[in-house]
Amino acid sequence: MQIVTTHKNTDFDAFASLIAATLLYPEAIPVIPKIINPNVKAFISMHKDLYELKLAKEIDQAKVTRMIVVDTNSWSRLERMKDLANKDDLEIHVWDHHEGSGDLNPVWKCQEKMGSAVTLMIREIKKRNIQLTPMQATLFLAGIYEDTGNLTFPSSTAEDAYAVAYLLENKADLSIINTFLSPAYGEKQKNILFKMLKNAKRTKIKGHTVSINKLEVDGHVNNLALVVKMYTDILNVEAAFGIFEKNGEGGCMIIGRSKTQGLDIGEIMRKFGGGGHPGAGSAMLKSGDIDEIEKRINDVILGNQKAGVQISDIMSFPVFTVQSDTTMQDVAMVLRDKGCTGFPVVEGTKLVGIISRRDFRKARKESQLKAPVKAFMSTNIQTITPGKSPVEAARIMVKHDIGRLPVVDDDGKMIGIVTRTDSMHYFYDLMPE
Ligand SMILES: [Mn+2]
Numbered sequence: 001m002q003i004v005t006t007h008k009n010t011d012f013d014a015f016a017s018l019i020a021a022t023l024l025y026p027e028a029i030p031v032i033p034k035i036i037n038p039n040v041k042a043f044i045s046m047h048k049d050l051y052e053l054k055l056a057k058e059i060d061q062a063k064v065t066r067m068i069v070v071d072t073n074s075w076s077r078l079e080r081m082k083d084l085a086n087k088d089d090l091e092i093h094v095w096d097h098h099e100g101s102g103d104l105n106p107v108w109k110c111q112e113k114m115g116s117a118v119t120l121m122i123r124e125i126k127k128r129n130i131q132l133t134p135m136q137a138t139l140f141l142a143g144i145y146e147d148t149g150n151l152t153f154p155s156s157t158a159e160d161a162y163a164v165a166y167l168l169e170n171k172a173d174l175s176i177i178n179t180f181l182s183p184a185y186g187e188k189q190k191n192i193l194f195k196m197l198k199n200a201k202r203t204k205i206k207g208h209t210v211s212i213n214k215l216e217v218d219g220h221v222n223n224l225a226l227v228v229k230m231y232t233d234i235l236n237v238e239a240a241f242g243i244f245e246k247n248g249e250g251g252c253m254i255i256g257r258s259k260t261q262g263l264d265i266g267e268i269m270r271k272f273g274g275g276g277h278p279g280a281g282s283a284m285l286k287s288g289d290i291d292e293i294e295k296r297i298n299d300v301i302l303g304n305q306k307a308g309v310q311i312s313d314i315m316s317f318p319v320f321t322v323q324s325d326t327t328m329q330d331v332a333m334v335l336r337d338k339g340c341t342g343f344p345v346v347e348g349t350k351l352v353g354i355i356s357r358r359d360f361r362k363a364r365k366e367s368q369l370k371a372p373v374k375a376f377m378s379t380n381i382q383t384i385t386p387g388k389s390p391v392e393a394a395r396i397m398v399k400h401d402i403g404r405l406p407v408v409d410d411d412g413k414m415i416g417i418v419t420r421t422d423s424m425h426y427f428y429d430l431m432p433e
Pocket residue numbers: 013014071097116117147
């Protein structure tokens with residue numbers, strides 16, 4: 001018997017990949033975890049008769065000879081499959097779009113970095129000329145859109161976009177997708193609101209009633225702006241701020257709401273590199289301690305804020321570097337793997353140069369690619385200190401026509417890097433809907 005399964009807390013990408021796998025492996029029985037995201041559950045319950053789904057307890061695990069796993073590569077994310085882990089004759093296939101190696105030990109796998117797992121499967125479906133029904137196309141598209149934030153998350157790839165086009169050609173129904181994808185106020189949002197209400201505090205700052213709430217969230221959550229709005233209304237404060245620390249991913253998001261003319265949220269958020277209008281706004285910080293941010297919001301409202309957003313708030317870290325004796329060939333490979341356009345070159349821990357894609361133009365001959373990177377890197381290095389402003393960084397980058405600026409502390413140690421993208425994000429208005 002063959003089964004196909006996916007991870008617990010099944011999202012649309014996982015469920016779409018599960019169904020796509022049944023097209024690629026027609027013999028396989030789809031086995032679905034019990035714990036499914038609410039919007040996927042709603043979708044399944046409305047299309048129940050289309051899929052013959054089984055739960056893990058409904059199959060005889062002793063009879064399973066092949067297990068196809070989609071959208072994950074580790075045992076711990078599967079539900080009730082422990083018995084299979086010890087089975088010697090089990091053949092495992094994995095389709096996954098996450099980096100890093102799991103512990104499934106597949107005999108065959110398709111693992112590539114993509115915005116969604118179902119993208120990988122659609123590529124194969126297209127190659128094999130398997131016909132899709134509009135319903136299948138719709139489900140698959142929901143998978144891509146959810147995992148890529150409608151192709152806006154930085155993880156989205158051109159392949160994801162090709163897959164979207166293919167699904168639209170195959171009559172994916174966008175109005176159905178809109179009904180099921182991330183309802184504005186769903187289970188996730190409700191849980192966050194409850195947590196915020198549990199820790200709610202109000203203070204008086206400059207005569208205004210204000211509430212600042214700090215909270216950890218798991219990964220990306222849609223519509224936090226709506227949650228903060230509800231929080232402001234329920235607490236009946238003049239202004240409220242949510243500081244959301246993204247668990248595991250690093251970085252924070254600040255969302256503010258105001259019902260009083262005296263507190264202009266857009267102006268406050270601009271101090272943090274974000275934006276908005278008087279009633280609502282947000283900012284995204286790459287680093288920062290949430291207690292420190294709370295204090296800074298206080299200071300900004302009080303008007304005590306000395307400096308606005310600093311380089312340390314927008315820089316990327318840790319910094320990926322290459323040693324100066326690495327060959328150009330190897331550097332080219334890492335550049336391609338990481339999808340970057342360049343990195344700092346170090347000797348030990350000392351910054352000695354920068355290598356970027358355009359330096360490769362200097363290496364024309366095949367033999368030159370075997371030379372160490374120090375022969376081609378640029379040694380005229382501009383740096384910046386963490387306390388400077390993003391405007392300063394942008395000015396240096398424009399003046400010297402460079403795309404990245406290492407951030408060094410007072411001891412000359414490199415602690416981060418500011419890229420053109422980082423400074424662009426700073427100028428970009430991060431306004432919530
Ligand atoms: Mn996924």
